[in-house]
Amino acid sequence: MTTEAAGAGALLTILRDGRARTRAELMQLTGLARSTVSQRLDALSDQRWIIPSNDAISSGGRPAVAFAFNAGARIVLAADLGATHARLAVTDLATQVLAEHSADVPITDGPEKVLGWLVDAFHRLLDESGHTLDQVCGAGIGLPGPVEHQTGLPVNPPIMPGWDGFDVPGWLGRRLGVPILVDNDVNIMALGEHWAASPEIEHLLFVKVATGIGSGIITEHRLHRGAQGAAGDIGHIRVTTSDIVCRCGNTGCLEAVASGAALAALLRAAGEDAANSRDVVALVRAGNARAVQLVRQAGRDIGEVLAALVNFFNPGGIIIGGDMADAGEYLLAGVREVVYSRSLPLATQHLSIRVRQLDDRAGVIGASVLVIEHILSPGVIDEAVAAHA
Structure with a gap:
C-alpha cells in the first residue's frame, strides 16, 4: 500500500478484518510515519469508527495500545421488499441484526403507500432497538424489479405498477435524512449470502425462485451488475417453444414455466388450493x-438455463433462494440433474449447488452490506474525516 493511498479510510479498511492492530503494525503495513498514523487514528477515534481494543500488546515494556473497528459506531436500516412480502431490519456495521420485522405488503399498492409504511416501520424498529435516526448512516432497499444502478430508480418493473421511474432514493431520503441505496432484491440476496454464509466462494450465482425468477452474480467477491444494473435477469431466458405468455410479453420464458407463480397456477388448474409459492411448497411437503x-x-x-451459465461463467457455487428453496431436494434434484449432465466436466469439477443458508434474512443482510460497503469505503471515510477536521 502506498503512502498516498493510506488515508484514514484505508487504515479503517485494514482494521475491518476484525483484528486489532497497534500503531507500529499499521506503520509497517502502510509505510506511513508514526505521526501520520497517529493523526489518522485520532481522526477515526474522534468519530468512533475505531476504539481501543481490550487486548493490550506487550513486548516487555509498557503495553502498546491496539485499535479495533467499532461495529457499533453507526447503525444501518435495511429493507427487502418482495412482490407480496417485506422484511426490515436494523443492523450494526458488522450486519448484526439488532431488530427486525416482517409483514405482508403487496408491492402493487404503489410506491407512496409502500414506502410510507416502510418509513413508519423503520421508526418503530429504531425505537425497539433503542436507537435514534441520528445514529443511522444509511438505508439499503431491495426492490423486486429492475433497478438502474447509478440512479436507484426502478425501470419498467413488470410486477410493480406505478413504480416505473419513481425516485425511491429521493423520496425516502427526504423523510429519513440519510443516504439511500437501492438495488434489485436478488442482488442484495446474493450479497447477503456471500457476505454471511459463503465468503470463501469467489465466483457465485444466487438464484431466487419465488413469484418470479432472477439471479445475482458475485465475481471476484464483488457484485456484478452489468452496464445498467440488469445483469442476472435469467427469468426471461426462453426455455420452451410453448405459447405460455410471460408477464414480460414474450412466450416460453423460464419464469413463465418454472416460477412459484407459474406452478401455483398449474396446481389451481388441477383443482388444488395454491395461491402462491408458499402454498406450492406446503403441498410438496404434504x-x-x-x-x-x-x-x-x-x-x-x-x-x-443454469447449465448454460455454468459453461459461460464457471461459478464455484450456485445457491438457490426464494420461497421455492424451501422445497429442498425436490427442486435441487432437478437442477443438479441437468447442470451436472449438460455442463462441461471442468466447470462442474468443484461446483456446489445448495439452498440458501440465511433463509429470509439474506435480503436484509445484503441491503445492510450495500450501505456498509459504501459508507465505509476509503473515499467516503476520508471525506467524512476531512469534513470534521
Missing part, C-alpha cells in the same frame, strides 16, 4: 404427487 412432479420439472427447467 406429499402431493402433482406438486412434487411440477417442482422437480421446474428444477430441470431452471437447470437448463
Whole structure:
C-alpha cells in the first residue's frame, strides 16, 4: 500500500478484518510515519469508527495500545421488499441484526403507500432497538424489479405498477435524512449470502425462485451488475417453444414455466388450493404427487438455463433462494440433474449447488452490506474525516 493511498479510510479498511492492530503494525503495513498514523487514528477515534481494543500488546515494556473497528459506531436500516412480502431490519456495521420485522405488503399498492409504511416501520424498529435516526448512516432497499444502478430508480418493473421511474432514493431520503441505496432484491440476496454464509466462494450465482425468477452474480467477491444494473435477469431466458405468455410479453420464458407463480397456477388448474409459492411448497411437503412432479420439472427447467451459465461463467457455487428453496431436494434434484449432465466436466469439477443458508434474512443482510460497503469505503471515510477536521 502506498503512502498516498493510506488515508484514514484505508487504515479503517485494514482494521475491518476484525483484528486489532497497534500503531507500529499499521506503520509497517502502510509505510506511513508514526505521526501520520497517529493523526489518522485520532481522526477515526474522534468519530468512533475505531476504539481501543481490550487486548493490550506487550513486548516487555509498557503495553502498546491496539485499535479495533467499532461495529457499533453507526447503525444501518435495511429493507427487502418482495412482490407480496417485506422484511426490515436494523443492523450494526458488522450486519448484526439488532431488530427486525416482517409483514405482508403487496408491492402493487404503489410506491407512496409502500414506502410510507416502510418509513413508519423503520421508526418503530429504531425505537425497539433503542436507537435514534441520528445514529443511522444509511438505508439499503431491495426492490423486486429492475433497478438502474447509478440512479436507484426502478425501470419498467413488470410486477410493480406505478413504480416505473419513481425516485425511491429521493423520496425516502427526504423523510429519513440519510443516504439511500437501492438495488434489485436478488442482488442484495446474493450479497447477503456471500457476505454471511459463503465468503470463501469467489465466483457465485444466487438464484431466487419465488413469484418470479432472477439471479445475482458475485465475481471476484464483488457484485456484478452489468452496464445498467440488469445483469442476472435469467427469468426471461426462453426455455420452451410453448405459447405460455410471460408477464414480460414474450412466450416460453423460464419464469413463465418454472416460477412459484407459474406452478401455483398449474396446481389451481388441477383443482388444488395454491395461491402462491408458499402454498406450492406446503403441498410438496404434504406429499402431493402433482406438486412434487411440477417442482422437480421446474428444477430441470431452471437447470437448463443454469447449465448454460455454468459453461459461460464457471461459478464455484450456485445457491438457490426464494420461497421455492424451501422445497429442498425436490427442486435441487432437478437442477443438479441437468447442470451436472449438460455442463462441461471442468466447470462442474468443484461446483456446489445448495439452498440458501440465511433463509429470509439474506435480503436484509445484503441491503445492510450495500450501505456498509459504501459508507465505509476509503473515499467516503476520508471525506467524512476531512469534513470534521
